[in-house]
Amino acid sequence: MAVYTDVSDEDIARFVAEYDIGNVISFKGIAEGVENTNFLLQTDQASFILTLYEKRVNPDDLPFYLGLMDHLSAKGLNCPTPIHGRDGVALRRLCGRPAAITSFLNGMSPRRIMPHHCTGLGTALAQLHTAGQDFDMYLGNALSVKGWRPLFESCRADADGVQPGLEKLIEDELAFLEANWPHQLPAGVIHADLFPDNVFFFPGKDDVSGLIDFYFACNDLLAYDIAICMNAWCFEPDNSFNVTKARNLLSSYGKVRTLSDDELAALPILARGASLRFLLTRLYDWINTPKDALVTPKNPREYINKLRFHQRIDSAGAYGLGEE
Ligand SMILES: Nc1ncnc2c1ncn2[C@@H]1O[C@H](COP(=O)(O)OP(=O)(O)OP(=O)(O)O)[C@@H](O)[C@H]1O
Ligand SMILES: N[C@@H](CCO)C(=O)O
Numbered sequence: 001m002a003v004y005t006d007v008s009d010e011d012i013a014r015f016v017a018e019y020d021i022g023n024v025i026s027f028k029g030i031a032e033g034v035e036n037t038n039f040l041l042q043t044d045q046a047s048f049i050l051t052l053y054e055k056r057v058n059p060d061d062l063p064f065y066l067g068l069m070d071h072l073s074a075k076g077l078n079c080p081t082p083i084h085g086r087d088g089v090a091l092r093r094l095c096g097r098p099a100a101i102t103s104f105l106n107g108m109s110p111r112r113i114m115p116h117h118c119t120g121l122g123t124a125l126a127q128l129h130t131a132g133q134d135f136d137m138y139l140g141n142a143l144s145v146k147g148w149r150p151l152f153e154s155c156r157a158d159a160d161g162v163q164p165g166l167e168k169l170i171e172d173e174l175a176f177l178e179a180n181w182p183h184q185l186p187a188g189v190i191h192a193d194l195f196p197d198n199v200f201f202f203p204g205k206d207d208v209s210g211l212i213d214f215y216f217a218c219n220d221l222l223a224y225d226i227a228i229c230m231n232a233w234c235f236e237p238d239n240s241f242n243v244t245k246a247r248n249l250l251s252s253y254g255k256v257r258t259l260s261d262d263e264l265a266a267l268p269i270l271a272r273g274a275s276l277r278f279l280l281t282r283l284y285d286w287i288n289t290p291k292d293a294l295v296t297p298k299n300p301r302e303y304i305n306k307l308r309f310h311q312r313i314d315s316a317g318a319y320g321l322g323e324e
Pocket of ligand 1: 033034035036038049080104106197198212
């Protein structure tokens with residue numbers, strides 16, 4: 001569960017009085033999610049999400065995230081819209097934490113991922129990249145190549161305790177990625193955490209109905225975001241790679257934003273980087289989450305398997321391209 005900060009009825013009534021969104025009729029903590037405290041807030045006008053930003057979010061980065069959601073919503077992308085108070089301010093404080101209200105999105109994240117979900121995902125991801133091109137704020141990716149080594153150093157001593165040989169696997173992979181990372185590819189705003197729990201669909205529909213959780217968004221290589229999605233969406237629970245899902249993702253993306261030959265050629269290395277990034281953050285959480293914590297850390301081993309898969313790939317053809 002993820003309600004780290006308790007908010008009383010009086011606190012919420014006082015907070016909502018700063019906005020023109022009606023009177024509170026219900027207010028409930030949301031169990032899903034691990035990073036921030038989220039509440040479903042219903043007023044006599046509409047439903048909203050109230051988020052209190054917890055430790056992992058740097059408060060200095062919040063204007064970027066909220067500004068980006070404002071920008072993308074204005075461009076017609078279905079993402080949470082920050083609600084501004086009567087004074088025009090969207091980012092406030094509640095119970096000692098930075099807090100904001102955003103619009104509630106209907107739809108559900110898919111429980112079982114089917115190939116058609118990956119088609120919708122590719123379209124939505126390319127729309128996000130296109131809509132983000134003229135966003136005028138910049139936030140570097142703290143979790144790209146330069147950030148991986150310090151993260152590794154902070155948990156390398158415990159790596160082999162999670163899986164024998166893991167320290168060497170990561171050390172070798174880091175050295176490879178640091179030497180070969182394709183820094184020159186087209187860049188822009190990326191979501192950077194577009195896992196199935198952050199993508200909504202209406203039942204029986206192929207198109208994405210909404211994207212949420214922009215709190216890892218940043219400026220980085222656009223194709224790196226595709227690699228993150230490929231890892232999160234195109235492997236089956238038994239760790240096998242589903243080439244149909246990958247083909248659907250890449251081909252629907254390409255219909256909205258053309259992928260250059262250089263981006264396509266770089267996909268295997270980007271996918272290795274995307275595997276290492278989530279392997280490292282999961283490894284860190286696995287080692288550092290107290291046993292009695294309210295949240296269960298995600299298993300890093302899943303990303304060892306993904307990394308090993310991409311290490312064996314030498315061209316993007318293995319991801320289903322050219323097979324349509
Ligand atoms: N704008 C929204 N509309 C509808 N539901 C939302 C919205 N924002 C969040 N939720 C709900 O709250 C849950 C948690 O949100 P979110 O994923 O942003 O939390 P988080 O703590 O940042 O989690 P994580 O980083 O682990 O994915 C979502 O799974 C979804 O059910
Ligand atoms: N999506 C991340 C966790 C939330 O940021 C993961 O699966 O490791």
